[in-house]
Every structure is written in C-alpha cells, then in structure tokens.
Amino acid sequence: MKRHRIVVIGCGSRGMGMARNLTRDPSRAEIVAAAEVRDDRRPRAQQELGLPAERMFSGHEELLDKCNDIDAALIATQPFSHSEIARACMEKGLALFLEKPMADTIEGAKTIADTASRLGTQVHVGFNLRYAPFYEKLHELVTSGALGKIMTINWTEAPSCRMYMNGYCRNPSYNRKSVIGSWLLEKSCHDIDQFNWLVGERCVRVSSFGGRRFFVPRDDVPEHCTDGCPISDECMYFSHKQEARGGLHPEESDLCVYRCGSDLVDRQTTLFEYPDGTVVTFNLIPVDGGRFMHIAGSEATLSGRDATGEISVRSMRTGIETIYRPQAPRSGHGGADQRTTNAFLDYLDDPAKLPMTTVPEGLEAVIMCCGADLALEEHRVVELDTLR
Ligand SMILES: NC(=O)c1ccc[n+]([C@@H]2O[C@H](COP(=O)([O-])OP(=O)(O)OC[C@H]3O[C@@H](n4cnc5c(N)ncnc54)[C@H](O)[C@@H]3O)[C@@H](O)[C@H]2O)c1
Secondary structure, eight states: OOOEEEEEEOOSHHHHHHHHHHTSSTTTEEEEEEEOSOTTTHHHHHHHHTOOGGGEESSHHHHHHHOOSOOEEEEOSOGGGHHHHHHHHHHTTOEEEEOSSSOSSHHHHHHHHHHHHHHTOOEEEOOGGGGSHHHHHHHHHHHTTTTOSEEEEEEEEEOOHHIIIIIIISOTTTSSHHHHSOHHHHHHHHHHHHHHHHHOSOOOEEEEEEEOOSSOOOTTSOSBTTTTOTTTTTOTTOGGGSOOOTTOOHHHHTBOSSSSOOOSOSEEEEEEEOTTSOEEEEEEOOSSOEEEEEEEESSEEEEEETTTTEEEEEETTTOOEEEEOOOOOSHHHHTHHHHHHHHHHHHHHOTTSOOSOOHHHHHHHHHHHHHHHHHHHHTSOEEGGGTO
C-alpha cells in the first residue's frame, strides 16, 4: 500500500491529536507539512510533527502554494474557515479529512459539496461518534428492530460546565456565532448526525427554543475574575476554580463568564420530525452530564448514558431488562478517533471503501442545525426542504 503524504492545517489540540492518530502506523501515512496561523503554536507543532522549518507554514495559502508532493489534508481550523480552506485544498487535488462541522453556514457547506462533486474529491467528515463502540452498539440495537418501531428519541447533550466556560465563553475563537455558526452547530452537529444515522431518513421539519438567559452581562462584577470580583467566593465559574483549557491566552483565562461578550445560547431544546413519524427532542445545556438518551419503540425502550458506557433495553412484552456495556478504550473519544482516522486511511488506499461520514452526512447536519437556529430566531417551524 502507498504511504500517504498528509498535511495538517490548523495545529490546535484537534489537529495535533488527529495527526498523531493518522501516523500511529508510520507505514500508512506521514505528515509532510503543516500550517498554523498562531505564532505561539507553530514551534511546538513543528517539533511534535518532526518537520523541517521550511515545511511549517503560517497559513494554508502558503502551504498549498509551496507544497506539490502531497495527497491529502487534515483540516482542523475553526469552523468559519472550513469552506474556504476545503475549497482551496480540493482545487489543489487533495483528499480531505475535514473536521466537523463541515462549515459554519449552509452556503459554505454547499460550496464544499459542489466543489467535491465537480472534482470528485474524497472527503471524510469528522463525525467520530459513529466510530465509537457505545454509539455503534446503540445503532445496532435500534436498527436491528429490537425496539420495534421507533416512536420518539429524547437525547441530551450536557457538556461539562468547564468546557462551556473555557471553550465557549472565554475563548474568542469559539464564543460567537460569527466564528462558529452557533453552539448547536459547533457542538451538536455530532448528535444531529446520530439521529440521521439512527432513523435512516432525511428530517422533514424542525422547531427550537432557547437562548442566552443565565450568562448575561451583570454590572456588579468586573470583566476579569482576578480584578477583585465581589462574588468570587460563591461563583463556581470563578477562573481559579476552573482548570483553564490549553488554547486560552492568559488574558482570556480569567474573563468573567457573564461579561465575556459571548452571544451563544446557554440552553436550546430542538424538535426534529422525520418522515416515518419519529420525533426527536434534543437538549443542549452546559451542566456536566455528558450525553444521555431515551429511545421509545413499540416493543421496548432503550436508555443510555455515554459517561457510564451503559445501555439498557427493557422489553415491554416480557418486562426483561438487558444491559449492554460495549468495551471501549479510554483514549480519544472511546477509541473513536483512532478508528475514524483508520477509516480515512482505508479510504485513501481504496476509494471504494467509503467512510461512514462523507459530504452528504456533513451537509445534512449543517442544514438541520441551521434550520434549528432559524426556527429559534424566528419562532417558527422550519421546513428543511426550503433550505436544501
Ligand atoms: N470530532 C471531534 O470530536 C472534535 C473535537 C474537537 C474539535 N473538533 C473540531 O476541530 C476543529 C478544531 O478544533 P480545536 O479545538 O483544535 O480548535 P483550535 O481553535 O484550538 O485550533 C484551530 C487552529 O487552527 C488555526 N488556524 C485557523 N485558520 C488557519 C489557517 N488558515 N491556516 C492554518 N491554521 C489556521 C488556529 O490558529 C488554531 O490554532 C473545529 O472545527 C472543532 O469543531 C472536533
């Protein structure tokens, strides 16, 4: 098999982590160049990727201009740049591992889809949940018919409060709709892709409610926690009580979560209706719960929680409850990251080996998230065909 020559665009935690996974078996792939716009990240990335100075670039344009001996690009930049970078890489003839969400707008995602179709580009979109043993088991149970006819799916994604504070309130690269599209799109396009995978049809319509109602500006606290904040004792979001995320600059890491200028929702509940009548209720809230779900079928109900790795199925016919605990490694989203990158390499080896998530799955998730955000903003039900 060919040893694939891959470049990394965006050397944040995701880009570096996925680069490690791609080269775990050095006979399959090597990282031959990288681009990173942040001066403070380039030296470490260059060292960790083992690149000579002339192969470490400060932006994707320069990299694409100077490198001609490459097969594929791993794109792990912020969502607002995915469309432009993906298009430039495809025009250069590269296959893509494109991190989720495919783009921050429907227009951007459609540009990627059109370019990929015109050029015949291989694109793997990073919905790694489909490669996690827990979700694989969930999918197997639902699609095997063990639950009977699926009626409703109730699903919650409750990321940790620390992730919300540091990742989405304090971090200027992720705390505004203008850079990520929306919190639902950035964080939960994974979950929306799961619903499509489970139901196996295209969603028809969506409504959504929520907003930013708790983390709103207050004038009794300073802009930075360490500027003598009067509520520091009782505030559980006070910066020193939250372990800072690596990507934050020092001046961002103690920003007050009420005054950080974020315009993202702090709660959102969305309803999706599918043609077969399945109704999905999805909650996104930052309250330390991980992902948990309840799926009601005509024969049995399923309850699952990814934090415990346990799925239980209770038959209504017999009353018997069966517990499943799919074995998953602790690393890289329960082993999903390594399996996702392996699937990408298999795809590069053989274009007939399609990964589970390519352009149609990526585009559909963007349409559904943007549809939900439109429904929330305009207080109406959005027919998704009007956005397709
Ligand atoms: N699939 C998953 O489980 C998963 C997990 C985490 C993040 N992600 C996704 O991966 C992407 C990156 O996430 P992250 O947490 O590493 O973000 P990050 O902001 O820490 O890293 C992105 C990096 O890209 C760099 N960059 C931006 N534009 C560039 C350009 N034109 N050329 C070169 N470098 C550029 C930025 O300077 C930054 O260092 C996002 O789309 C995110 O949603 C996916």
